[in-house]
Amino acid sequence: MGAAHARALVSHGAKVVIGDVLDETGQALADELGAEAEYIHLDVTNERDWARAVELAVSRFGGLSVLVNNAGIVNLGAIGEYSRDQWDLIVAINLTGPFLGITAARDALVASAPSSIVNISSIAGMMGTPNQHGYTASKFGVRGLTKSVGGELAPFNVRVNSVHPGVIKTQMTANLDLEDMLGPLGRAAEPEEVANLVVFLASDESSYSTASEFVVDGGTLGAFTAVDEV
Numbered sequence: 355m356g357a358a359h360a361r362a363l364v365s366h367g368a369k370v371v372i373g374d375v376l377d378e379t380g381q382a383l384a385d386e387l388g389a390e391a392e393y394i395h396l397d398v399t400n401e402r403d404w405a406r407a408v409e410l411a412v413s414r415f416g417g418l419s420v421l422v423n424n425a426g427i428v429n430l431g432a433i434g435e436y437s438r439d440q441w442d443l444i445v446a447i448n449l450t451g452p453f454l455g456i457t458a459a460r461d462a463l464v465a466s467a468p469s470s471i472v473n474i475s476s477i478a479g480m481m482g483t484p485n486q487h488g489y490t491a492s493k494f495g496v497r498g499l500t501k502s503v504g505g506e507l508a509p510f511n512v513r514v515n516s517v518h519p520g521v522i523k524t525q526m527t528a529n530l531d532l533e534d535m536l537g538p539l540g541r542a543a544e545p546e547e548v549a550n551l552v553v554f555l556a557s558d559e560s561s562y563s564t565a566s567e568f569v570v571d572g573g574t575l576g577a578f579t580a581v582d583e584v
């Protein structure tokens with residue numbers, strides 16, 4: 355999904371720094387996007403990587419006005435089988451990652467205000483799912499962090515919102531049987547359908563929205579049971 359966000363932001367005139375731990379894939383995307391994009395190795399659990407990524411955005415493009423916290427993993431297990439290691443790993447990437455990103459980017463975002471932070475949560479940040487304990491907790495955490503930071507940075511004209519996708523066709527869902535997970539619209543979404551929302555939240559078009567949740571889930575949260583009842 356991050357690649358779709360980068361492409362959409364560039365197509366709307368942004369310059370982007372792309373960070374990932376998959377250096378070849380990330381560099382290939384930056385090459386595709388040309389002069390408007392730079393790739394940097396960024397493990398979101400690493401504070402030094404974050405500092406370098408922010409520094410690159412400021413030195414290469416003259417400032418930083420948008421941060422999209424997109425990196426995430428999923429792991430599964432029933433209580434009793436789901437391990438402490440699984441929990442620690444998912445919380446580190448999905449929740450501590452955005453916290454470290456926001457911490458590293460704060461001053462640059464304030465300096466470039468009006469600015470926007472877009473935190474990619476999930477519908478798992480709105481409801482519980484069996485066997486998804488770490489994922490659910492981390493995505494609720496992202497939603498909460500969005501609100502505390504949103505209130506704190508509002509006086510600096512830095513807006514902070516969370517995005518809550520449903521089932522999106524990416525590597526993360528490539529090996530899952532999606533049929534049982536689909537909402538009323540009856541299909542999984544393309545990453546671009548989330549990217550459109552990210553562009554809106556990144557831009558001044560969403561100038562009055564902060565500390566809020568934005569759902570893009572084909573109706574799952576709003577009317578999930580309706581599918582079976584029709």
Ligand SMILES: NC(=O)c1ccc[n+]([C@@H]2O[C@H](COP(=O)([O-])OP(=O)(O)OC[C@H]3O[C@@H](n4cnc5c(N)ncnc54)[C@H](O)[C@@H]3O)[C@@H](O)[C@H]2O)c1
Pocket residue numbers: 355356373374375376396397398399424425426427447474475476477518519520521522523524525526527
């Ligand atoms: N695909 C879905 O249906 C769906 C639904 C709701 C929310 N989301 C969320 O959207 C975001 C993107 O998910 P996706 O579906 O594109 O997943 P994906 O697995 O296709 O991509 C995730 C990306 O995060 C990167 N990543 C993993 N650990 C990292 C780390 N420590 N540092 C930096 N990068 C790291 C991976 O290398 C990969 O490029 C995630 O936060 C995910 O939880 C996905």
